[in-house]
Amino acid sequence: MIPTVTKGRWLDVYACPECRGGLTRHADRWTCTACRFGYPVRDGVPVLARRATEAPGFVGTMKRSYGDPKPFLEMVRQRGWQSALRTIQIAGEPDRVAEAVAPNRVSWRHVVGVTGASLVVDIGAGTGGVACQLAATCDVIAIDRSYVDAAFVAIRSAQSGLESLDSIVAEACQLPLANGVADVVTLIGVLEWVPVDFPDSNPRESQLAALREAKRVLKPYGRLYLAIENRHYFAYYLGFPEPHARLRYISLMDREASDRYSRETRGTPFLEWTYTLQEYLALLNEAGFAQVEPYWLYPNYRLPNALVPADHPAAARWFTEEFLDPRQYGSRMQRDLYTYLRFAPPAHMTHAVRDFGFVACST
Amino acid sequence: MLDVIQNHILENRAAWNIGLPGIKGRLRPMLRANPELDRPVRELASGQVGTVIFWFAPDSNCPLLVSKIMGSTITPKAIAECAELQQTANRRLRQHIFPQIYGTKEIGGVRVIFFEAIEGPNFEIQLARAVSGPERSIRSFHRVVTQQLRDLGGVLRGLRGISLAVERVTWTRSATNHAQRFIALCPEARSVVDDGCLSSMARSLDTQTLEVHFTLTEDHIANYLPGGRAVDQVVSDIRELCTDWPGPVGALRILLAYFRASAMREAFLDYSWLDTLAYCIDKGPNSDPLRMAVRAFLEDVGLGTDERETVWAFVMGVYFMRACQEIEFHADSPSVTERLRREFLEGAVTLERIRSAWQRRAPARQAVIAPKLNHHHLDGEFANRMETTFYAERYEETALPRWVRHAVALHARFAQLMRRAGILGAVRSVYGAILDFIDRRT
Numbered sequence: 118m119i120p121t122v123t124k125g126r127w128l129d130v131y132a133c134p135e136c137r138g139g140l141t142r143h144a145d146r147w148t149c150t151a152c153r154f155g156y157p158v159r160d161g162v163p164v165l166a167r168r169a170t171e172a173p174g175f176v177g178t179m180k181r182s183y184g185d186p187k188p189f190l191e192m193v194r195q196r197g198w199q200s201a202l203r204t205i206q207i208a209g210e211p212d213r214v215a216e217a218v219a220p221n222r223v224s225w226r227h228v229v230g231v232t233g234a235s236l237v238v239d240i241g242a243g244t245g246g247v248a249c250q251l252a253a254t255c256d257v258i259a260i261d262r263s264y265v266d267a268a269f270v271a272i273r274s275a276q277s278g279l280e281s282l283d284s285i286v287a288e289a290c291q292l293p294l295a296n297g298v299a300d301v302v303t304l305i306g307v308l309e310w311v312p313v314d315f316p317d318s319n320p321r322e323s324q325l326a327a328l329r330e331a332k333r334v335l336k337p338y339g340r341l342y343l344a345i346e347n348r349h350y351f352a353y354y355l356g357f358p359e360p361h362a363r364l365r366y367i368s369l370m371d372r373e374a375s376d377r378y379s380r381e382t383r384g385t386p387f388l389e390w391t392y393t394l395q396e397y398l399a400l401l402n403e404a405g406f407a408q409v410e411p412y413w414l415y416p417n418y419r420l421p422n423a424l425v426p427a428d429h430p431a432a433a434r435w436f437t438e439e440f441l442d443p444r445q446y447g448s449r450m451q452r453d454l455y456t457y458l459r460f461a462p463p464a465h466m467t468h469a470v471r472d473f474g475f476v477a478c479s480t
Numbered sequence: 481m482l483d484v485i486q487n488h489i490l491e492n493r494a495a496w497n498i499g500l501p502g503i504k505g506r507l508r509p510m511l512r513a514n515p516e517l518d519r520p521v522r523e524l525a526s527g528q529v530g531t532v533i534f535w536f537a538p539d540s541n542c543p544l545l546v547s548k549i550m551g552s553t554i555t556p557k558a559i560a561e562c563a564e565l566q567q568t569a570n571r572r573l574r575q576h577i578f579p580q581i582y583g584t585k586e587i588g589g590v591r592v593i594f595f596e597a598i599e600g601p602n603f604e605i606q607l608a609r610a611v612s613g614p615e616r617s618i619r620s621f622h623r624v625v626t627q628q629l630r631d632l633g634g635v636l637r638g639l640r641g642i643s644l645a646v647e648r649v650t651w652t653r654s655a656t657n658h659a660q661r662f663i664a665l666c667p668e669a670r671s672v673v674d675d676g677c678l679s680s681m682a683r684s685l686d687t688q689t690l691e692v693h694f695t696l697t698e699d700h701i702a703n704y705l706p707g708g709r710a711v712d713q714v715v716s717d718i719r720e721l722c723t724d725w726p727g728p729v730g731a732l733r734i735l736l737a738y739f740r741a742s743a744m745r746e747a748f749l750d751y752s753w754l755d756t757l758a759y760c761i762d763k764g765p766n767s768d769p770l771r772m773a774v775r776a777f778l779e780d781v782g783l784g785t786d787e788r789e790t791v792w793a794f795v796m797g798v799y800f801m802r803a804c805q806e807i808e809f810h811a812d813s814p815s816v817t818e819r820l821r822r823e824f825l826e827g828a829v830t831l832e833r834i835r836s837a838w839q840r841r842a843p844a845r846q847a848v849i850a851p852k853l854n855h856h857h858l859d860g861e862f863a864n865r866m867e868t869t870f871y872a873e874r875y876e877e878t879a880l881p882r883w884v885r886h887a888v889a890l891h892a893r894f895a896q897l898m899r900r901a902g903i904l905g906a907v908r909s910v911y912g913a914i915l916d917f918i919d920r921r922t
Binding site: 227 | 481536541605743
C-alpha cells in the first residue's frame with residue numbers, strides 16, 4: 118500500500134475535467150456532482166482522467182523496460198525514492214537524483230513571482246524535482262498523465278514530509294481544476310510532448326489547447342512559466358540530433374518534410390513540435406497570454422543557472438561575454454558552439470539558445 | 481519578489497543617481513543562480529553566490545545595477561560597516577576598487593542588497609579563456625596572468641594604507657596552530673609536517689612583523705574582476721577577518737588560490753601547482769613572464785624579500801589554513817573530505833620537499849621542478865591555422881559529407897534573408913537533397 122499523501126485539502130479547486138462540475142471525495146473515488154462520473158483513487162493517487170493513464174512517464178522512460186509499475190513503486194516505498202531512482206539510472210545520462218534535488222531546478226521562481234501564498238500547478242511533474250522543492254515554501258498541485266510518475270511524486274513528498282503538495286493523474290489538455298484558481302502554472306519540458314497523445318490532431322492545435330487550459334485555471338494576472346527547446350538551435354545545424362525524435366536536422370525542416378522523414382525513419386509521425394522564439398511568442402499570444410517575457414535558460418531548462426532576457430540582445434551579448442567559461446565546452450562541436458556564442462552578431466543570438474523560458478501573464 | 485525589487489529600484493533611482501536622465505519603461509532582470517547552491521556556501525561572500533539579479537534598462541548595453549538576494553543573518557550594521565570601509569578604500573586609492581553599495585531592503589524575510597554593476601568577466605573566466613578558449617595561446621596566457629597579478633597587486637598595495645590596528649603583529653602562532661589543526665585533521669601528515677618542519681617555519685615567520693590592514697575577504701579568483709575591481713566585501717564581521725589575515729597573509733591566500741585554479745593547472749598539466757608557485761618565488765633569471773609577474777606581486781604586497789625561505793613559510797602557513805578550512809567545510813561529506821585530505825597531504829609533501837631543499841641550499845633544479853607550459857594544449861589547435869574551417873571540420877565518423885554541411889550552414893547563416901527573399905522553395909530543395917541522401921545511406 119502506497120502511503121496516501123494526496124489529501125485533497127483544496128477540494129474546492131478541483132473540478133471534473135469533462136464537465137467542470139464539483140468533485141465529492143470518497144475513500145476510493147472522487148465523484149463528479151454534475152455528471153456523476155467516478156474517478157478512481159489508486160493507492161491514494163486520484164486518477165482524474167478518463168483516458169488510459171498507463172503511459173511510462175519520466176520514470177518509465179528511465180526504466181526503458183516499462184511494465185508493471187507496482188514492484189518499482191514498492192521499491193520506492195521500501196528503499197526510499199533516491200535509492201530507487203538510482204537503480205534505474207542509465208549510465209552516461211545526467212544524474213537524475215542530483216537533478217531531482219538541485220535547488221537550481223527552481224531558480225526561475227523569483228522571475229515568475231512564486232511566493233509563500235502561491236498555489237502552483239506543476240504540469241508534467243516527472244520525478245517531482247520542481248514540485249517538491251516549491252512545496253517547501255508554497256502550495257503545489259503536481260499533475261502528470263502517467264500514474265507511475267504521479268505515484269512516485271506522492272511517495273517522495275510523503276517521505277520528505279511535505280504537507281502542501283497534492284499529486285494527481287490528469288492530462289494537460291483537460292485539467293481537473295476549476296477556473297481561475299492557480300497563481301502559477303508551470304510547463305517545463307512538457308508542451309512538446311502534448312501532441313503525442315493526439316496523433317490525429319494538428320500538433321500546434323493540441324499545444325494551443327494545453328496553453329488555453331493553463332490560462333483557464335490561472336487567476337487573473339496569474340503567471341505561466343513555459344520552458345522548452347529552441348527549434349533552430351545552432352547545434353542542430355551542425356548535426357546534433359533533435360532531442361525528442363533523436364533525428365538529425367528534423368526540427369530544421371518544414372513540418373511536412375519532417376513528418377515524412379520521421380515516418381520513414383522511425384515509423385511514427387513527427388509530433389514533438391518546437392518553435393523559434395517568434396513562433397513561441399505568437400503561440401502564447403494566440404492562447405491569450407499577454408506580457409510574455411522570453412528568457413534564455415542557460416545551460417538548459419532542467420537546471421538553469423542563468424535566466425537571460427532573450428528579447429534583449431545586449432543582455433544576451435553581455436552575458437556571453439561576461440560569464441561563458443570555455444571549460445564547460447569539451448567536445449569539438451561544443452567548442453564551435455562556444456565560439457559562435459561569443460562572436461556571433463547579437464541578431465543571431467537566438468540561434469545559439471538551446472532552451473527558452475517564457476513568463477506569460479494571464480489577463 | 482522581483483516586482484518588489486524592481487519597484488524599489490525605480491523609486492530610488494534618482495537618489496542612487498543611476499540610469500539618469502531616466503529609465504524608460506520596465507527594467508529587464510537577468511537572473512544568475514549559483515550552480516552549487518546545493519551545498520552550504522558562504523552566501524554573502526561574493527558576487528555570484530546566492531541569487532544575483534542584473535537589471536538592464538530596455539536600451540542599455542550593460543546592467544544598470546545589481547541586486548543580490550541574501551540570507552537574513554546579515555545585519556544592516558554589518559553591511560554599513562563594510563560599505564564604509566569600501567568607500568574609504570575607494571577614496572584612498574582614488575578609484576572605485578569596490579562597487580558602490582546603494583542600499584538594502586528587507587523583502588519577504590530576506591535582505592536584498594543593491595550595488596553598482598561591474599563590467600568584465602571575472603579573473604577565472606579570463607584565465608580559462610586564455611588557456612582553454614578558441615583564442616588560447618602561450619602569449620595570451622602570459623599576458624592575462626601578468627595583467628591579473630598586476631591588478632591584484634595594485635589593489636593590495638593600496639589597501640596596505642588602511643590600517644585597522646596600531647601595533648604590528650607576528651603570524652607565527654596562528655600559522656603553527658593551522659599546521660597542528662591540519663595534522664589533527666589529516667594524521668598521515670605527521671610524518672611530513674614534523675617538529676623540525678614546524679620549528680623551521682616558525683623561525684622564518686618570526687623574522688617578519690606584519691601590519692593589520694583592510695584586505696580582500698575572498699580568495700577565490702572568480703570573485704575578482706579586471707581593471708582592479710573587486711566584488712563587494714559584505715561579510716558578517718569584516719574587522720575580525722582582516723585581523724586574522726594580517727599583512728601579506730591575505731594576499732597569499734589569493735595567490736595560492738590563483739595557482740590552484742583549474743585553468744592554471746591546465747596550463748601546467750603535468751606539474752604540481754605548488755612547484756609552479758615555488759619556481760616563481762625562487763631566485764633565478766627573470767626572463768620568465770610568469771616569474772616576473774609573481775615577484776612583482778610579492779613586492780606589491782610587502783613580501784619582496786630575497787629570503788625565499790621566509791616567503792615559503794608564509795605559503796606553508798596559508799596552505800595549512802586553507803586545507804583546514806576546506807576539510808572542515810566539507811565535514812558532512814565523507815567522500816569529499818577524503819579526496820581533500822589526499823589532495824592536501826600530497827601538497828604538504830611538496831611543500832616540505834621544497835622547504836627542506838631550500839634550507840640546505842640545494843641547487844635550484846634539485847629543489848624545484850621547473851614546470852613547463854602545456855604547449856600542445858595551449859597552441860595546439862589554432863596556432864598555425866591559416867584559414868577558418870569553422871563549419872567544415874569533421875565531428876565524427878558518421879558526419880555527413882562536407883557539401884551537405886555547407887548547405888545546412890549556409891541556411892543557418894542566411895535563413896532569415898532567404899525567407900525574406902521568398903525563396904523557400906530553394907530551402908526545401910536543399911532539405912529534399914538531404915533527405916534523399918539520408919534515405920540512401922539508411
